[in-house]
Amino acid sequence: GKQWYQRRVRGHSPSGREIKLNTLDALKMVDAHNDRVKVSYANEWLETRRHSEHINNTVKPFDWTFTTAYTGSLGDGVKVRETEDTPDKEKLLRRDQILYHTEVVLFEDELADNGCSKLVVKCRVMPSFVLILLRQYLRVDKVMYRVQETRIYAERDWDYAIREVTVREAGFGEVEGLGNVILFDEWAIGQHLPVTKCVRERLDFG
Numbered sequence: 001g002k003q004w005y006q007r008r009v010r011g012h013s014p015s016g017r018e019i020k021l022n023t024l025d026a027l028k029m030v031d032a033h034n035d036r037v038k039v040s041y042a043n044e045w046l047e048t049r050r051h052s053e054h055i056n057n058t059v060k061p062f063d064w065t066f067t068t069a070y071t072g073s074l075g076d077g078v079k080v081r082e083t084e085d086t087p088d089k090e091k092l093l094r095r096d097q098i099l100y101h102t103e104v105v106l107f108e109d110e111l112a113d114n115g116c117s118k119l120v121v122k123c124r125v126m127p128s129f130v131l132i133l134l135r136q137y138l139r140v141d142k143v144m145y146r147v148q149e150t151r152i153y154a155e156r157d158w159d160y161a162i163r164e165v166t167v168r169e170a171g172f173g174e175v176e177g178l179g180n181v182i183l184f185d186e187w188a189i190g191q192h193l194p195v196t197k198c199v200r201e202r203l204d205f206g
Helices: 023-028 036-040 042-048 089-093 172-178
Strands: 002-004 008-012 018-022 079-082 100-109 115-125 129-140 144-155 160-171 195-204
Touching: 018 023, 018 129, 023 100, 089 129, 144 172, 160 172
Parallel strands: none
Antiparallel strands: 002 100, 008 018, 079 195, 100 115, 115 129, 129 144, 144 160, 160 195
């Protein structure tokens, strides 16, 4: 079933600049005109759904997997440029005190029992940095997997943040040997998918 939430996570910089992560803006970036799975995985899709009466009766094609390229909504005055900088992995792995942590599901859909599409936000505030993770997990049973992760990282005294967007994707045939424990674990599967895209940007708030 579908679960849509009018939820959002909002962050402010010391200068008052804003980053928002919300359901409506994420859904606005879903392709309303093309069925992405039938285009990219046509043979796999038709083979696994050949007994579905409605498969060829779609009146208006659209991306029913709700795949979105959404990486956050930036407020006025935030400047974006490419960067080679990355989040400080040493700080991310340190077991410092967590000052605040939250997890918010923006939307979740079982794709008419054909899989799962889920968009979630996690936020962690530490003494020396803030990390926001926006993650979309997509599984179309017997067809494909896709995970897009957007990490927004800022240290305490920065007037900017690093936004790192990583997309991982594979057809079912490439990963089916992993077994059901991993194939149906929305977090574990991501470690086994090849990276198809990685973009790093600097978000300047000054």
